[in-house]
Amino acid sequence: MQRVAVIALNTFRENLRDKILYNLLFFVLLLMGGSVLLADLTIMEHRRIVTDMGLATMNLAGVVIAVFVGIGLVGKEIERRTVYTILARPISRTQFVLGKYLGLVLTLLVNVTFMLAVFLVTLWAYKTPLHAALFQAVGLIFVELLLVTALALFFSTFSTATLSAIMTLGFYVIGHLTTDLKGLAENSQHAAVQTVVTGLYYVWPNLEVLNVKGQAATNALVDMSYVATASMYGLLYAALLLTAACAVFRDRDF
Amino acid sequence: MNAIVIDRLTKVYRSAWFGRPPMPALDGLSLSVQQGEIYGFLGPNGSGKTTTLKILMGLMRATSGNAEILGKPLDDVQIRHRIGFLPEAPYFYEYLTAEEFLAFYGNLAGLERSGLARKITQMLDLVGLAEARTRPLRKFSKGMLQRIGLAQALIHDPELVVLDEPMSGLDPVGRMQVRDLILSLRDQGKTVFFSTHIIPDVEMICDRVAIVVKGKLLAEGRVDELVNPGHAQSVEVVCEGIKAGEVATIRAAASRVLQRGDHSLVVLPGPDQVEPVLSAIRAEGGRLVSVTPQKGSLEDLFMKRSGAPIDGPGRQRDVGGSAE
Incomplete structure (x- = not known):
């Protein structure tokens, strides 16, 4: 466990020293500030727009970090051969993969906390009362980021950075459209298409179950059992992807 | 006791592309490195030196054959407490300072926090980088990177040090320093196994050498025995x-x-x-x-056994290049 922590803390430090991260956070500040401006330009539901845009910005920035840092977590180490000296130490490949993952999770946690703080300040400035539903939405955004990071890490263990980015983003987008997959299966006339698409619906990560931003924007509290089940689903899916990533990485030649 | 035993090691690279023939890199390679000796692993480009070292360090799996390090199988992760490794043309985390870099590798090796700062100072002094302690690695020259790489390989005081082309990219002074360092490691009772394509490095400091070409062992033994086998000079x-x-x-x-x-x-x-x-x-x-x-030279022997081309006048009697 100590070695996993050493890798995780080093990954966290690497991310903190990456200028891209700060550019992204600056972009977040701009978007959140812009949401106030946009709300002022609209006729009604100002508070809803500020909340909606704030949560969407947090989600988008988190996904960008998860995907573009996630695909480099292991891939960059292999490409730059830094992995040689690390794996020559008394550390297993599984420990290395877990350490890299936890390092990015820590980075995301700090980022989401920072963005949440900016978001809360924006809400306060706009005199929007805080509601527990907001925190439910942020919590599930974080679970989604854990899953997306695991996806990016999994792809990067056997693919190039560009392909990993395309596949992760593809999974992310389709992951938010799985309900349409179910509809497609139901409306199809061909049994084979129905079977394949239904199979995809059940296998593909359903990211929409982790999206309660709409409810948060209208201050509608989601049932806690739903939040717990959705979180469990996201975490289990991430754990499966991590297990697969470790298995692929264990068998790789460098 | 042997520090390294390699027994009929074979590695064949298989291409992911359909139709491309498999590429053999090692062809039944066998050798042994005794504890406390400096062992030079000599061969031209593509001879299988780096492949052998990667297999020994667990970075790659052999297609067939066996190998042991310090009496343990290669998949024993714990044995790596006793091994230091410097890969060829190493690339390190350039955002770390020299001090942070060594702390990272010290922590990975499980060194106690209390003794780590002292050990870092000792290593930086050893490789002549004490003044660059707080400098980020991105500002290091190639020679400095090689030296900090050696420091990370030695920070946990390993019994066996495995170095892939440790002199490559170094100027004459840097090469001399690395040679002296390798000799001092042997004086401390450590075993050094290093690959190189620069013959004088091998002649000067190695107790025994192996010459490998196209994945096959062409010769193994003491330098003087190999260059003058049973003959008076x-x-x-x-x-x-x-x-x-x-x-x-x-x-x-x-x-x-x-x-x-x-x-x-x-x-x-x-x-x-x-x-x-x-x-x-x-x-x-x-x-x-x-x-x-x-005296016969290792170069003569190498030429005789392999027919490998050697660079012209002014050469450093290089039997290949640096890339493997």
């Missing part, structure tokens, strides 16, 4: 003031006599003939200029 005697070829004693003892003006070059097949020839030169009134034992 020939001796060149240069004298002046006489025509050596016309002196019967000298002509009978020499395998070759060359006359250049007033100077005669007499090649003797072994040291036993030196004394009678020197007496004959004195008796004929000649003056002795030099007596030079002719």
